Amino acid sequence: MSELNLEIDGRPVAVAHGATVMDAAVKLGIYVPHFCYHKKLSIAANCRMCLVEVEKAPKPLPACATPATEGMKVHTSSLTAKTAQQGVMEFLLINHPLDCPICDQGGECQLQDLAVGYGKSASRYEEEKRVVGAKDIGPLVAAEEMSRCIQCTRCVRFGQEVAGVMELGMIQRGEHAEIVAFVGRSVDSELSGNMIDLCPVGALTSKPFRFVARTWELARRKSVSPHDGLGSNLVVQVKQNRVVRVLPLENEAVNECWLSDKDRFSYEALASGERLTRPLLKQGGEWREAEWQEALECVAAGLKKAGPEVGILASPHSTLEELHLAGRLARGIGGCADFRLRHSDFSGDGRRAGIPWLGMPVADLDRLDRVLVVGSFLRKDHPLLAQRLRQAAKRGCQVSVLHSADDDWLMPIAHKRIVAPAEMLAALRAVGEGPIEESLRSGKNVAVLLGNYAQQHPQAAQLHAAAQALGHRVGFLGEAANSVGGYLAGLPAGGNAAAALGKKALLLLNAEAELDCADPQAAIRGIRQAEFVVALAAFRPASYFADVLLPIAPFTETSGAFVSTEGRVQSFHAAVRPAGDSRPAWKVLRVLGNLLGVSGFDYETTEQVREECLRGKDVAALLSNRIDLDAISASAAAPSGLQRIADVPIYFADSIVRRAPSLQRTRDAQPPRAWMNANVLRTIGAAPGHPVVVKQGDGEARLVAALDDRLPEGCVRVAAAHASTAALGPMFGELTVAAVAVGKAA
Numbered sequence: 001m002s003e004l005n006l007e008i009d010g011r012p013v014a015v016a017h018g019a020t021v022m023d024a025a026v027k028l029g030i031y032v033p034h035f036c037y038h039k040k041l042s043i044a045a046n047c048r049m050c051l052v053e054v055e056k057a058p059k060p061l062p063a064c065a066t067p068a069t070e071g072m073k074v075h076t077s078s079l080t081a082k083t084a085q086q087g088v089m090e091f092l093l094i095n096h097p098l099d100c101p102i103c104d105q106g107g108e109c110q111l112q113d114l115a116v117g118y119g120k121s122a123s124r125y126e127e128e129k130r131v132v133g134a135k136d137i138g139p140l141v142a143a144e145e146m147s148r149c150i151q152c153t154r155c156v157r158f159g160q161e162v163a164g165v166m167e168l169g170m171i172q173r174g175e176h177a178e179i180v181a182f183v184g185r186s187v188d189s190e191l192s193g194n195m196i197d198l199c200p201v202g203a204l205t206s207k208p209f210r211f212v213a214r215t216w217e218l219a220r221r222k223s224v225s226p227h228d229g230l231g232s233n234l235v236v237q238v239k240q241n242r243v244v245r246v247l248p249l250e251n252e253a254v255n256e257c258w259l260s261d262k263d264r265f266s267y268e269a270l271a272s273g274e275r276l277t278r279p280l281l282k283q284g285g286e287w288r289e290a291e292w293q294e295a296l297e298c299v300a301a302g303l304k305k306a307g308p309e310v311g312i313l314a315s316p317h318s319t320l321e322e323l324h325l326a327g328r329l330a331r332g333i334g335g336c337a338d339f340r341l342r343h344s345d346f347s348g349d350g351r352r353a354g355i356p357w358l359g360m361p362v363a364d365l366d367r368l369d370r371v372l373v374v375g376s377f378l379r380k381d382h383p384l385l386a387q388r389l390r391q392a393a394k395r396g397c398q399v400s401v402l403h404s405a406d407d408d409w410l411m412p413i414a415h416k417r418i419v420a421p422a423e424m425l426a427a428l429r430a431v432g433e434g435p436i437e438e439s440l441r442s443g444k445n446v447a448v449l450l451g452n453y454a455q456q457h458p459q460a461a462q463l464h465a466a467a468q469a470l471g472h473r474v475g476f477l478g479e480a481a482n483s484v485g486g487y488l489a490g491l492p493a494g495g496n497a498a499a500a501l502g503k504k505a506l507l508l509l510n511a512e513a514e515l516d517c518a519d520p521q522a523a524i525r526g527i528r529q530a531e532f533v534v535a536l537a538a539f540r541p542a543s544y545f546a547d548v549l550l551p552i553a554p555f556t557e558t559s560g561a562f563v564s565t566e567g568r569v570q571s572f573h574a575a576v577r578p579a580g581d582s583r584p585a586w587k588v589l590r591v592l593g594n595l596l597g598v599s600g601f602d603y604e605t606t607e608q609v610r611e612e613c614l615r616g617k618d619v620a621a622l623l624s625n626r627i628d629l630d631a632i633s634a635s636a637a638a639p640s641g642l643q644r645i646a647d648v649p650i651y652f653a654d655s656i657v658r659r660a661p662s663l664q665r666t667r668d669a670q671p672p673r674a675w676m677n678a679n680v681l682r683t684i685g686a687a688p689g690h691p692v693v694v695k696q697g698d699g700e701a702r703l704v705a706a707l708d709d710r711l712p713e714g715c716v717r718v719a720a721a722h723a724s725t726a727a728l729g730p731m732f733g734e735l736t737v738a739a740v741a742v743g744k745a746a
Helices: 021-028 079-094 110-118 154-163 194-198 261-271 292-306 320-333 362-367 383-394 421-433 435-441 452-456 460-469 520-529 585-595 606-614 678-684
Strands: 003-008 011-016 051-054 073-075 141-143 168-171 178-181 219-224 233-239 242-248 280-283 286-289 310-314 336-338 370-374 398-403 415-418 446-450 473-476 505-509 532-537 548-551 560-563 569-572 642-645 674-676 691-696 699-707 715-717 734-739
Touching: 003 021, 011 021, 021 073, 051 079, 079 110, 154 168, 154 194, 154 383, 194 242, 219 569, 242 261, 280 292, 292 505, 292 532, 292 548, 292 585, 310 320, 320 336, 320 505, 320 560, 320 585, 320 606, 362 383, 370 383, 370 421, 370 435, 383 398, 398 421, 398 435, 415 435, 421 435, 421 460, 421 642, 446 460, 452 460, 460 473, 532 585, 560 606, 569 606, 674 678, 678 699, 678 734
Parallel strands: 003 073, 310 336, 310 505, 370 398, 370 446, 398 415, 446 473, 505 532, 532 548, 642 715, 674 699
Antiparallel strands: 003 011, 051 073, 168 178, 219 233, 233 242, 280 286, 280 548, 560 569, 642 734, 674 715, 691 699, 691 734
C-alpha cells in the first residue's frame, strides 16, 4: 500500500508510511495540544501534552511520537485523552511561576493558552516552587526567567538541527533539569533569534524587545527584508508609529518559518540617533538645515551644471522603484548609474544572455544532491540559504567548496579547495579534473553556485565562464535585496559603477561609498574630485563628503518591491510614517526628474513606477546565467606580495545593520583583525594578539594580528565595509603588513 488509512475522531485520513498520529491530525486540521512538537524539528516526545487515546492501546500515547498504522483509530478529545492531557498540564504548572502579568510572553504564550483549556482553577501543589537562575547568553536572546522553562528542548534541537551548532543544552535530570549555554559561552549563531519564536513559554525572549510593549498593543504590517538576496517575509510590529519588533511571516517557498538575526533585529537602527531627518546644505564648509524646496533646487542646479557628467551610485538594497527611477534619471540627462557597488569586474556586461540569478527556486536548494559553492562566506552572507543547504547535506547531498577561506559552515563538506584569490580562476578551471567533478558527475540534481566573493572578484566574468564550462547548472547567490532587481530596473545605465565615480557630479542613493564600494580609496577619491555631490540617505553618512544631504525613508517607511535572487518580485507597504521631514526616495527622484526636465516623471504611486518598470517584461524569461565563453579569455598578472582576502561582515553589510545596537554587540560585530596563517605571522615578525599596520594603496589600518592556519599561503584576511579598514584599497589586491613594536600604540 502506498498510504496508510486510519481514523482520527471518527474521520478517515490517509497518510504516507512513516507518518505519525500528529501528522495525520494536522492533515485533518484537528488540533492536538503540544509543546515540544514542531514541524521543522525532530521528535522529542518529552512534554507529553499531546497524549491521545488509541484504541486497543493500554494507555494514552503521545501523538507526535506514535507511528500511524493501518486501521488505527485515535481519539484526541475523549475522556481518557482529556484526563491525560489535564494531568500533564497540572504537572507542568507545579513549578511554573505565576508571573503572567509581568511576563513578556503574555498574550502569545502557548502554556498560557493551553492552561485555560486544560488547566485547573487551583493547584494541589503547596510546596515551594523551584527557582532557576537567570542566564546571560548574549545581546539578542534574553534568558532572564528560566524558571518558566518547561524543558521542551525546542531551543536545543533548533541549534543542532537547523542552525547547525549546539549552543544550548540540558543538564541534570528530573526536577533539577535546566537549559544552559556552554560554560563561558554566549549564543552567537546568525539564526539564534529563532529560539525566541520556538520557546512556547516566556523562558527565552527578545532582549531588545524586552518590556517594550504587549502583543495586543501592536499593529502588524507585512513586509520584506531589505538585506540579503533571499527576500525573507516579515511581520513588522508597530507601536505609536515606531517599529518595536520584527517576526517571520511564514512562507515555505522563501524563508520557511525562520529569520536570520540580521532580518530580525536590524529594526533597532530605524530609531537610531544617526537618522537623517532634515535636508542639509553645506555652505562655507558648515552644514545648515534647509527646506526641501531649497535643497531640491540646489541639487537640480548642481546636476544641471554638470550636464551629462553625472554619475549615480545606487545601493542594491534600494527598492525596485528607486533603482528604476535612478536609471531613468541617468538616461534622461545622459549620465550613468549602477548598483553593483562592490563589484570590480564589469567585463561580462553585454556578454550575458540575461539577468544572473539563483538558477532555481529557493525551495529547490535543499533538494540538491550535489553542489559546488564557489567563493562564498556562505553562513554569514546567506544564513537561510546556508540552512537549506545544511538540510540537503543531512539528507545526503555532497557539498563541495572552492574558496579562499575555510570557515566552518556547520555542515558536512565532501570536498574543498582553499586557494589564494589570484588562484581562484585556475582552481575552478581545474575542478573538471579532480574529485569535486567526480562528485558532481555522480549526482542527478546538481548545481554550481557563485557566491558574493566570486561576484566581487576581479575575474568575476571569467569565474562565471569557468563555472559554466563545467557543464552543470550555474546559479548566483544574490548579494543584496535587489541584486536581481537592479538589472530588472534597467541598470547599469550609461556605464558601470567605476565609470560613475569619474563624473563631475555624483548622486549617492542609500550608499556610503567608503563602506559599500569595491575600492574605498577610489570611491573617496572620485567623490573628492567631483564638483558636486548629493547623498540621498536615511542616516548621516559615515563621512560628510557630500554638498547636499537629502533624508530618505528606509524600507519600513516607504512602499516598494524587492526582487529576490530567485527572481521573485515581492512588494510591500510602509509600516510607519517617515521620520521627521524624511521622504520616500522614489518621490525625491521623481521631483528631481521634473526639475531637470526629464519627461515622464509624473508618477503618483510606487505601483505606477513598478508597473512601468515591469511593463512588457516576462521576468522568468529575462533570467539567464548563460555567458559568452569565447569573449572571456584574459588572465590577471601573478601577484608579487601578500594578497588580501576581504569578507563583508554580516552586521556591516548595509547602512541599517551597521546602526542596530544589539547586533553591534554580537561576536560577529567585533572589529576586524588581520588574519594570517602561522608562516605569514612568522614572516612579518608578529604574534597573535599583537598590533600590526596594514597598508594598501595610499591608506593604512592599524589592526590586531590573529592566527588562522586554514588560510592559504601569502594571504591576509582583512574585512571590508568597516570604519577601521575603510582607508584601505580594493577588496582584492596586494597589501603589506608590518608588526608594531610592543609598547607602541596600536
